Amino acid sequence: MNPSNTTPERETLAGLPLAMDWLTETYKQLHRHPELSFQEHQTSALVSEQLTNFGYSVQHIGGTGVVGVLANGLGPTVMSRADMDALPVTEATGLPYASETEGVMHACGHDVHVAALLGAARLMAESPNAWSGTFIAVFQPAEEAGGGSRVMVGDGLVGKVPRPDVVLGQHVMPLPAGTLATAAGPVLSAADSMKITVHGKGSHGSMPHMSVDPVVLAASIVLKLQTIVSRETRPGEFAVVTVGALNAGTKSNIIPDRATLLLNIRNYDDAVRTRVLAAIKRIVEGECAAAGSPRKPEFEFYDQFPLTSNDTSVTELITDAFASHFGQASVQQADRQTASEDFSAIADAFGAPYSYWFLGGSDPQAYQAAVKNGTVDADIPANHSPYFAPVIHPTLTVGVQAHVVAAMAYLGGRMPSISN
Known part of the structure; x- marks a missing residue:
């Protein structure tokens, strides 16, 4: 265990007492009991109980999704969101609070997100004189599956709050703990997963002339797809077309009658996405026609994530608020990430502007040592790694404060406090 994961008995929030014991234990409980997408029943119950105790009006929306609304006079309405689901990863951190669920782990830091937003919700509830307006805390299921936000919207979120x-929103990342990173515009890519089925004509392996070989057809498609980025995408534009799986056949001497390809497509621009998808369809259909395929190919989309593109004015406002509260040195310019999220689907459903920032979770000394050695990726476990283990503090402390500072930029002037 990294010594930075040890927890000080008490810390302060903006110079005022913070219930660090409660926050830390909440996080450890979440980490010990991870739950997969749409199975977040224990997490949902914990969140619902805490929000109710804080005085929020609580609703379950989208199955395991939880929303707490705290109205506190006239003023703007601010919504903060955290995702709750874990991953099918076997934890290898060796932490004393490691996952107790075999084969399931909070390897992406959603336990940090839940604990930080609960901490912020408690701060807001216990300090009504510090702000005016409405604060909404959204705890979303199934981000990893790409459908949790849409399920909440489909269950009437827009009409219920x-x-x-x-x-x-925020996401813990392998950046130095104690730092935040913000950026206007695209920060996370849009992503589409696609299943393509191509059809051939089966035959004995010794009689290829009697077949339309879907294995050869699929191989030709894989090679041709590589030209979409290298020859059809303008230099400087971002696009990824990855063939993650190609499946065909069951035996060496049988030519099958079909093959399936699983693709992952990513971009930062809707126009680029449209061109890439059109190119994929054109290439696949063209190769099938050239091979004499007896049936048209089939295209199926799944695990689709929208683009996360931060509103400029909102991002500038909260970045200034972060710099004022944490100090300019603690607030970085975020790099665009090729990972994807479904956070923006909630904001888009309301037609509301949004900003999504990154929260550092790596041991600062280890991170700086890795930077000096030029081996950050190798030495600092990234999200989805079985070794991913954000240091508890200052990660949680800053995560709570970041939610509150951003909300207070709209709802009030001074930072609230919390006590045991």
């Missing part, structure tokens, strides 16, 4: 003036 006040319309937010702004939607806020």
Whole structure:
């Protein structure tokens, strides 16, 4: 265990007492009991109980999704969101609070997200004189599956809570703990997963002339797809076309009658996405026609994530608020990430502007040593790694404060406090 994962008995939030014991234990409980997408029943119950105790009006929306609304006079409405689901990963951190569920782990830091938003919700509830307006805390299921936000929207989220003036979110990343990273515009790519089925004509392996070989057809498609980025995408534009799986046949001497390809497509621009998808369809159909395929190919989309593109004015406002509260040195310019999220689907459903920032979770000394050695990727476990283990503090402390500072940029002037 990294010594930075040890927890100080008490710390302060903006110079005022913070219940660090409660926050730390909440996080450890979440980490010990991870739950997969749409199975977040224990997490949902914990969140619901805590929000109710804080005085929020609580609803379950989208199955395991939980929303807490706290109205506190006239003013803007701010919505903050955290995702709750874990991953099918076997934990290898060796931490004393490691996952107790075999084969399931909070390897992406959603336990940090839940604990930080609960901490912020408690701060807001216990300090009504510090702000005015409405604060909404959204705990979303199934981000990893790409459908949790859409399920909440489909279950009537927009009609069940006040319309937010702004939607806020954060994600813990392998950056130095104690730092934040913000950026206007695209910060996370849009992503589409696609299943393509191509059809051939089966035959004995010794009689290839009697077949339309879907294995050869699929191989030709894989090679041709590589030209979409290298020859059809303008230099400087971002696009990824990955063939993650190619499946065909069952035996060496049998030519099968079909093959399936699983693709992952990513971009930062809707126009690029449209061109890439059109190129994939054109290439696949063209190769099938050239091979004499007896049936047209089939295209099926799944695990689709929208683009996360931060509103400029919202991002500038909260970046200034972060710099004022944490100090300019603690707030970085975020790099665009090729990973994807479904956070923006909630904001888009309301037609509300949003900003999504990154929260550092890596041991600062280890991170700096890795930077000096030029081996950050190798030495600092990234999200989805079985070794991913954000240091508890200051990660949680800053995560709570970031939610509150961003909300207070709209709802009030001074930072609230919390006590045991």
